[in-house]
Amino acid sequence: MKRILLFVLGCFVGNPLVSLAQSDTLRLTLAQADAQFHQNNLQLMATKLGVDENKAYEYQAKLWNNPSLYVEQMPYNAQTMEVMPLRQRNSEQVVQVQQLLLLADKRNKQLAMARTGTELANDRFYDLLRTLNYQLRTTFYDLYYAQQALSVYEQEIGTLQQTVTLFQQQYDKGNIALKDLTRLKAYLFNLTTERQQLLRKLTDDQADLAVLLNASPSVTFQPVLENISALQPAVGQLNLNDLYKLAEENRYDLKAFRDQAIQEKQNLSLQKAMAVPDLSLQATYDRNAGYIPNYVGVGVGINLPVFNKNQGNIRAAAVRVQSSQQATDAYTIQVESDVRRAFQKVQQTDQLYRTFDQQFNGDFGRLIQGVTTNYRKQNIDVVEFLDFFDSYKSSQIQYNQLQNDRMQSLEELNFAVGTNLFTK
CATH class of the missing domain: 2.20.200 (Outer membrane efflux proteins (OEP))
Structure with missing residues (x-):
């Protein structure tokens, strides 16, 4: 265990804000996860080397024969x-x-293509950064709200287990019917099964987060959302046309299509020069x-x-220019569709979230405590008790899922426009 602790500390030495709650549990905020991701993600490092590789090709293109x-x-x-x-x-x-x-300015034309190749490598890097950052943040929220849901199941299973134990004793004494005890045990089994399914999801999220952060698989992450009440973005102030413009400026996958079209035009110019x-x-x-x-x-x-006279290569290059321009136009439409769809999802989830009575769960929580006490005193029957119990669980899980859906939709909009629109 000491070796695991030392390894975890070594992995996170560059980020002093990350703290260890236990020997193999890491509490970290979203900002800390972002910093760790930018510092240690292996895919980013490999793709960044691709930019350096293309800079070397650019340097090579400058050299004389x-x-x-x-x-x-x-x-x-x-x-x-x-x-x-x-x-x-x-x-x-x-x-x-x-x-x-070299005549017909071939050397400068080759250098221009090499420079555009460097731009394309840079586009790929930043698009990968956008994609992985989206995966990081959505996984972070998934894990956080899944752990919140798990706490609901742990609380309900613990309470119901105590109730089953008490009623087992009463059944053994002949004070309650077998059918009531069986109903309680069946519902307890159902809760345990749902909890097990949630644990499998938690395992997947933990593994994904470990890969994104390049951390040891033995580390258990405990996401921390700071100042959740402040995460109230002004969705109503967003304008779809402004979002389109942001996507035009910040979507590096779209920029890659445009740079590819530029490079094809440069190649056509080079192929014409090659005829000389x-x-x-x-x-x-x-x-x-x-x-x-x-x-x-x-x-x-x-x-x-x-x-x-290089006729074939010139003709092929001209076709590639047309093809790349059409691909760019098609992808521009796709980007606009992504932004519009993400914006609509944000509006829908945010409206539902704001209309939800956030005091409802607290009131329901106090009510279920009274229901549990009255059932143990046999003031209500088992059907009514389990109905309240199931309603309480469903309301807690649904509200938890609603919060997660809201944050996921916000991140999807950030992903669609290529930049963070809201306060982290």
Whole structure:
């Protein structure tokens, strides 16, 4: 256990706000989870390296082509029977240097494509950040409200277990009917089954949160919502057109489509430039093979664009430009649809939440205590008791789910527009 504690402390040393409630339980707020996520998430780290990789490609595109060197030496002079002769009168050496010069501004066009590739890698990184951050926050809320629901089941099961124990004793004495005791045990079993299903959900949420935070699977997270009453965003002040504009500015997946369209246009420009042949400059030194010794010459070489004018690649690039623009237009419509749907969900859940009487659960809680006391005194029958008991559980769980649905819808709207609209 000490080793687990030391490991957990080591994982969270960069975040002093995270505290340990027990040796393997972590209490953390949403802000602390966000900080831990940005610092330790492995997917983010891997994708960030992709940006650095594309910057390296961008640097490579800036470099000039290397010159080429050609050296020729006579290996054997048959007249003098010398191997590798070096004397001027009986040997021959040729030295050539070539340099390729890209014409039609090909180098700058390739550099522009590389820079757009870096932008695309950056878009992928920030879109992954948006997606994982959404998963983190929704999982955080799911786990928090699931733990709140679990406390309701624990309370009800504990109370009902005591009641069953008392009535088992009364049944053994012959004071109550078997059917009443059986009803109580059946309802207790039903509560235990529902609790077990909730525990499975909690296990999944815990595992997902551990992966997102790159934490040990042995750590149990206990989310803490600070100042829940302050989480009352002014949903009525949101404007759908403003949300569209925010999505245009902040959705990096949409920006990736636009950057892809830009890169396709750059590729079309490059393919047209590739139809222009490049120029090759050459300098030659020939020691004895020419009509004069120590010959020095310069030359220029260029391919003649007679048959291959890069027609196929230009045509394909033009098609890709059209395709990428259509894909961008289609995805823009999809983004607007996402924003509109998320906005409608926020309005619906927020309206339902604000119309709910939040004193209802407290009043119901006090009522059920009285009902339990009266049932143990046998002032009410088992049917009425279980009806109140089930109504209390349902109201608590439904109100808990209502709060979770509200927070989930707010996060879905944040996800749709690509930025946080509300106070954390």
